[in-house]
Amino acid sequence: MNKSTLLLLSLLLGMIAGCDGPAVESKDGWTNLFDGKSLNGWTRLDGEAEFVIEDGAIVGRAVANTPNTFLVTERQYKDFILELEIKVEDESSNSGVMVRGQHDPGARDGKGRVFGYQVETDPKERAWSGGIYDEARRGWLYPLDLNPEARSAFKLGEYNKYRIEFIGNTLKTWINGQEVAYLVDEMDGSGFIGLQVHSIPNPEDAGKKTYFRNIRIKTEDLSPTPFESDIFIVSTLDNELTPYEKERGWKLLFDGESSEGWRSAKSESFPEKGWTIRDGVLTIEASGGGESTHAGDIVTQDKYSAFDLAFDFKLTEGANSGVKYFVTLSEGNKGSAIGLEYQVLDDERHPDAKQGKDGNRTLASLYDLIKADKQARFVRPIGEWNKGRIVVYPNNKVEHYINGLKVVEYIRGSEDFRKLVADSKYKIWDNFGEAEEGHILLQDHGDEVHYKSIKLKEL
Template identity: 50%
Template sequence: MRKNNFLFLLVLAFASCFSANGQNNHKELFNGKNLKGWKVLNGKAPYEVIDGMIIGTSVTNSPNSFLATKKEFTNFILEYDMKMDEGLNSGVQIRSHSYKDYHNGRVHGLQVECEDTKRGWAGGIYDEARKGWRYPLDYNTAAKSAFKKGEWNHFKVIAYNNHIMTWVNDIPTANLVEEKSETGFIALQVHDIGNNKSLEGKKIRWKNITIKEIDAEDFEPYKDMEAPQVSYQNNQLTDREKADGWKLLWDGTTTDGWRGAKLDHFPRQGWTINNGILKVLESDGGESSNGGDIVTIKKYRNFILEVDFRLTKGANSGIKYFVDTDLNQGAGSSIGCEFQILDDKYHPDAKKGVSGNRTLGSLYDLITANGLEFNPYLPTQKYVNGYDHWNRARIVVNGKKVAHYLNGIKVVEYERNTQMWRALVAYSKYKKWPHFGEAEEGHILLQDHGNEVAFRNIKIKEL
């Protein structure tokens, strides 16, 4: 009998040890009883503990409300269960901040999205009050059905150095590589509902909130996470990007691989390179009248091109492809299809052309950027971070088929060399150029339109 008791106690001790250490060392962020270790920031939405849950209630005429941990975290595995009433938008902040000198203490930082809308971006990653969408689930459409409307949903979040990964109900949703690693708090959001009385009093519920702080060994099993990877590393490629065939189109420090569109060398004025940013300088607002456009020395046929750009107020520029620098040797820009870069609010060109086909993200003077054509459940035609913030252009060319993406959202799609294409060209400013846009290959161009615009993270994958 004593021997059996000894074995029982040994097994019990081992199980206790395993529970404390072997089960991932997860610690409760919420004790199930009260809000010890948490604090409310920004808005007026109430948070309370009922039946082992944290419940946040939406209120009218309040900014976003956050229940934040008093402790900050850097590298961790965060898990929680979440359920919310119909019609609400919410999320959980990670590595976030609230500083008096940043918008009077407004909470900002990465947020793991939670929503029950038909847009289907639960598990995506948004940068609250700072950088905008970093990983909308249009990057991973297979995960849009992971969230179960009206039910408890299990979220898992891994943050390690500049890697952020998410799962919803064990389905991989987001795989983000950020510019840098940050340390910050975890926070539960009750989103602003404005004056919408129909959403007043609705509930968001959280339970089973645990966290494990991790090191490189803990992260190792997740390195090859299945969701498509999206990277914002400055002028660098991740190992996965290299394996997938991506190459830097600009190295971040030199002019290698580029020349003036009408020169055999890089322009000696009008462009600068500093701190990993390639910048076209402010001049007279004229088209290619200062340093002039720059183009890749190499020509490209089928590819995925990504370019991060930052506008100044009222600026105009563009990314062109299928450029033939032998055309238009006179004044003005070289000829090619153009992903328009424009401050739609302050530049007059936004109101010219036809039905907005000269606005940001559009195929300039031909097709208007409109994400609602491809996802009718978006709340807006396109997501724009505004001037003085970075935006991401993505251009996909596969034979005759071409698409433009702005900040991860498809906004333009067309097919070249068709009757419809030629009809569009005939009604545009390009009608005087024979066979416009029908070349099999061409240079890639960054435009000098006399306004200051910055570029970085210029990379390409040939198909």
């Protein structure tokens, strides 16, 4: 009987026995998942990294020329609060904790593949420990560009206390008492707990150790711990706000059902054709690729000055659109209304990506002004949903994000900003991009593009 079959049998037995069956009973409703002496209740998957016990801790030793290795519980868990301590002795030892982890025994030609939610241990300069990564599936869900203050929580060479709450569709993380990540997602409802030893590209790092100890879980009488700080939530729920967001002033700009709050950039009413609302999605239909020649742009009824704007968008092949802000509608131009623009574009197939200067017309860029400094692995393929975000602070600092990665930063009205404007298509407009307030705009560029989950918080 092979290892994958044994794991499946053990998981089945665990579910028959009950998802929250104890490993080693503890006090106050907690169950110890590790007795400090043996690896009973755990199974190694995928790679060949070694797991041994030293001084009451599980120690993972990196092995060269092997994929990521996981030590996973033989039981599955649904809702829980998990606490453990992790120490990484060298910055080469990327690690993490799988929660509601999954395993595909047929992947990699029958060698198997662990996938699913992973709470990161990142000892390198990037310092995204406590962020949430979707192992072997969607990639980063909550990178710490979204909560930079938490990047200092993890300490290399010391034991760090992780607290992970996964209750219903809400996953929250803490390191050493610091609030780190907040994700709302419904991909997996249950799964195993897993400890990772990452693959190593440099054979010289073989033998480096990652330590895990004081691993305990609680599965009954759970009370979610509220976040006290005001951090950004990543939610994959369509056109819906969490109670946490409502308490902190977020509001939906698109309710998923109607055009309420929106109008044409050219009139007081919503366009009668071209823009459709279906199945919770706001779509601009294809009309030949012309700029604002068919249905035209739409703008919010309200104007905004300092704000945090989040939106989901999905491109079709070769499509072009944009999300503009500080749109005043005062220029009287015949094409698309003028404003600062978060570019929404198929970089590979639309010619606009090759125009402008140094890539400043590519996806997530400040159009015609600043190129988005993005990594390809943070961009979802054409036909899949991406998450855009624009933050305008009261001091006029502006940031663009794509799927949680910050890719643009600038100061409206600064000397550097004005130099960029003077060398762009916008130089013909006085004080371009420096209005005190303006509308939010979704652009009709003649291509089919979809939007949903548009929400805003005034700062």
